[in-house]
Amino acid sequence: MRIDKFLWSVRYYKTRALATDAIKKNRVKINDQIVKASRDVIPGDHIEVRKDQINLSFKVIQVPKSRIGAKLLTLHIVDTTPKEEYEVLELRKLSQDYYRVKGEGRPTKKDRRDIDDYVSGDQFLLEDLE
Numbered sequence: 001m002r003i004d005k006f007l008w009s010v011r012y013y014k015t016r017a018l019a020t021d022a023i024k025k026n027r028v029k030i031n032d033q034i035v036k037a038s039r040d041v042i043p044g045d046h047i048e049v050r051k052d053q054i055n056l057s058f059k060v061i062q063v064p065k066s067r068i069g070a071k072l073l074t075l076h077i078v079d080t081t082p083k084e085e086y087e088v089l090e091l092r093k094l095s096q097d098y099y100r101v102k103g104e105g106r107p108t109k110k111d112r113r114d115i116d117d118y119v120s121g122d123q124f125l126l127e128d129l130e
Contacts, residue, residue: 007047
């Protein structure tokens with residue numbers, strides 16, 4: 001099976017086109033070698049994928065015939081990604097929460113009016129100073 005189809009079938013990418021784009025950008029390695037999308041995957045290959053700013057790595061146990069369910073992934077691949085990579089991802093997520101409270105969403109109509117009143121009030125103050 002081709003590497004782009006394999007990455008799609010084991011659910012590393014949502015579409016095969018996204019997998020192909022990642023391969024073209026040299027974000028996928030098989031056995032520490034940068035590959036093209038047409039490269040075949042065989043059992044025993046060690047694959048590294050750069051995704052979400054971390055390096056994910058796994059070993060191929062067997063190649064699926066087509067896209068498989070998430071529960072069946074352990075039959076086909078073994079995740080060998082170091083725990084430090086996942087910790088880096090968690091830290092990034094926590095740092096993003098610092099800037100914005102989760103669930104706050106977009107401003108309501110009342111919030112927008114308050115923002116408009118605040119902005120227009122500042123403009124009057126600047127005009128008074130001139």
